[in-house]
Amino acid sequence: MADILCDTRLKSEEEAPKVIILTHGDADGLVSAMIVKAFEELQNKNKTFLIMSSMDVTLEQTDKTFDYICKYASFGSKDRIYILDRPIPSVEWLKMKYLAYTNVINIDHHLTNNPTMYKDECCCDDIYFYWNDKLSAAYLTLEWFKPLIEKSEVYKKMYEKLEPLAEATSCWDIFTWKNLGNSQKELLLKRRALSINSAEKILGAGAFYNFITKKLNSENYTEEIFNYFFLLDEAYNLKIDNLFDFAKRVISDFDYKGYKLGVIYGIDGDYQSIIADKILFDKKLDYEVVAFLNVYGTVSFRSKNDIDVSDIAKKLGMIVGYSGGGHKHASGCRICDRDEMKKKMMEIFEHSMNKIKIL
CATH class of the missing domain: 3.10.310.40 (Diaminopimelate Epimerase; Chain A, domain 1)
Structure with missing residues (x-):
């Protein structure tokens, strides 16, 4: 089952619009989820959120997660479901129509999740696909909300606050950091990109997501988060050196x-x-x-x-x-x-422990 990063469903009125986010559990997916929550709250602070993440992006895991989500809630036209940096549920699952009457948005960039593969599936007709394999999910998510900046200054400020993080995340996730030059601007972007990965790996999904979310009210958001990430990057690199030596041996x-x-x-x-x-x-x-x-x-x-x-x-x-x-x-x-692997290990453990009893 996916990890729950945020759940405010019980802290608001029953009729409040629901926002469900299922995202990939890496830095790109976690930044994407934070961006969605930030803009959705600006639109309506009374919305409730369920945000879940998982590194397992198989259709099997996605279907199981939506089984859990839909078991405890029904969704209508006021609600929104975001599937970020990962595939939508299987066609077989979608045909059950649990999500047929709500807004489903899939923001992704993986080649194997190209929305053209669903063009002949009627159950996918009402899903909003926002896909581009040249950008990361985080930057695509920020672009998804870009039209809002014409409506209010508050949206523009949020967009400008989050753009450096989204840009660095994209640079890391699709490995464009390797093509950057030696100008001061490009060196800083490369350092930021690598530090995002380091921070997410050392902190873990939950702590990383909480950190980039809780710092949103800071006037110096970009500087504060990256100054912390740079420190974590040093520790991460020491670990990498040891693991590289191990990898070459095995x-x-x-x-x-x-x-x-x-x-x-x-x-x-x-x-x-x-x-x-x-x-x-x-x-x-x-x-x-x-x-x-x-x-x-x-x-x-x-x-x-x-x-x-x-x-x-x-x-x-x-x-x-x-x-x-x-x-x-x-x-x-x-x-x-x-x-099955877990079951086999448990069987071996219990069988062997029973043998120890009679020794």
Whole structure:
């Protein structure tokens, strides 16, 4: 189940408009969720919120999360449901029409979530898709609310306050920080982009979201959040150095269609993007694709040049019975059922403990 970042449903009037946000649990998704809440509250401070996040963006997990959401609430024309930086529920789930009479907005940038894939599905006709694979979800979310700045100065001020964070988040998430130059402005943007990732990984989703949300009333919002993120970046980099040494020791080779693919088990998801970048651009190692096998039953792919791992992840997920996909150079899928893995471990533990009793 996804983590609950914010739940104010019981703190307001029963008829108050409901805003439900399901987002990706990385920095891009968390910043997106904060932006939605900030602008929705400016429109109506009486709105109630349920904000949930998860790193598991498979259709199976998305359907389960919306089963939970819809079990305890019904939604009408006054309510809004945002699905950020992740896919909408499966077509089969949407056909049950739990969300048919409310406003559903999907803001995303993953190649495998291109809204054109739903053009023949009647159950998706009323979903607002805002998609662009050249920007991150955070910047797209800010752009979604941009028309409001013509209506009031308060919206304009909020937009200007959040734009530096959204820009740096986008720069990190789609890895454009690697293309920045050496001007003072670009060096600062690169430093901010990397520090956003570091802060989210060290703080965790909940604390990161709370920090960027609670600081919103600050006059010096950008300076305050990034000064703190810069400190966390130093600690994160020390951890990265140790993990890179570990990765070089344990990586194994796999030939995939003539590409040199490195397989690694034991690197937490919080560090995979940076570790992959170090491996892929280490000329001595000479890998073109890196696959991280995770204890949660998922595989994360990273690649360079023209190798599209979103297609690999999608096909691998389909072969083993799960969904998969993502970006051209960063994608993932599930290959093992997490609940089955947990059940197996419990069975081994209980069986072995019972044996100990008679020794």
